[in-house]
Amino acid sequence: MPKHTLRRVMTATIAAVGTLALGLTDATAHAAPAPLDYVALGDSYSAGSGVLPVDPTNLLCLRSTANYPHVIAKATGARLKDVTCGAARTSDFTQAQYPGVAPQLDAVGAGTDLVTLTIGGNDNGTFINAITACGTAGVLSGGKGSPCKDKHGTSFDDEIETSTYPALKAALRAVRAKAPDARVAALGYPWITPAAADPSCFVKLPLAAGDVPYLRAIQAHLNDAVRRAAEETGATYVDFSAASEGHDACQAPGTRWIEPLLFGSNLVPVHPNALGERRMAEHTMSVLGLG
Secondary structure (H helix, E strand, O other), X not given: OOHHHHHHHHHHHHHHHHHHHHHHHHHHHOOOOOOOEEEEEEOHHHHOOOOOOEOOOOHHHOOEOOOHHHHHHHHHOOEEEEOOOOOOOHHHHOOOOOOOOOOXXXXXXXXXXXXEEEOOOOHHHHHHHHHHHHHHHHHHHOOOOOHHHHHHOOHHHHHHHHHHHHHXXXXXXXXXXXXOOOEEXXXXXXXXXXXXXXXXXXXXXXXXXXXXXXXXXXHHHHHHHHHHHHHHOOOEEEOOOOOOOOOOOOOOOOOOOEOOOXXXXXXXXXXXXXXXXXXXXXXXXXXXXXX
């Protein structure tokens, strides 16, 4: 083969190899990142209990396939393992809540990238006891005064501080021990009540006028316990105090994130509706920089 022809062949070959190498490098540089391994833990606010459709794989937990973990997973392309369960307490992270329902932390491992959770409201029966006690007192008083506050005083707050707060820290430390490299997001609870009594809401949320701010202050204390526990264990606290303002159970359908005690649209009262679950997901993704 003549020398000039050989040179042309070699030049063309080198150029082709270089182009292929650049193409491979470019393709590698633009390859899609691996999806997040995402584990969702928590109670009925995480599970979306009362929001349809219900996850048929575990009816005991009354878990929705439209809860905020599913919304986050769909928006981010994450691989979701959802072990949220209605009525869960922090103790159910490490023990079986029901027969056949594994401890929630069994779903978390060293390869977990993201963990979200809403937990603490069922410890000591805080939510159910406070709502039941204050609702009953409100009906008996005809909505006057602050009979629930007068009877129970600081008892709910005392339980949050002496029992729920340390249990939250222990639960979050346990999550961190199982998934040391994961991003952990502890969500607060969206507002159930408005800041002040709304007489038109009494039929839906029968609280005495003076007990509306009392119940809200209990919820604020619980959220602050979640915040402190998150900060002390390296988790991110997702604060809903501003985001959920004006979306409490006294608002109209389409505005409220939380359904009222009576005459609501959810199967489970005083819980987030589908809109609330979507907004919880959106705010969480915004705080975490996801999506």
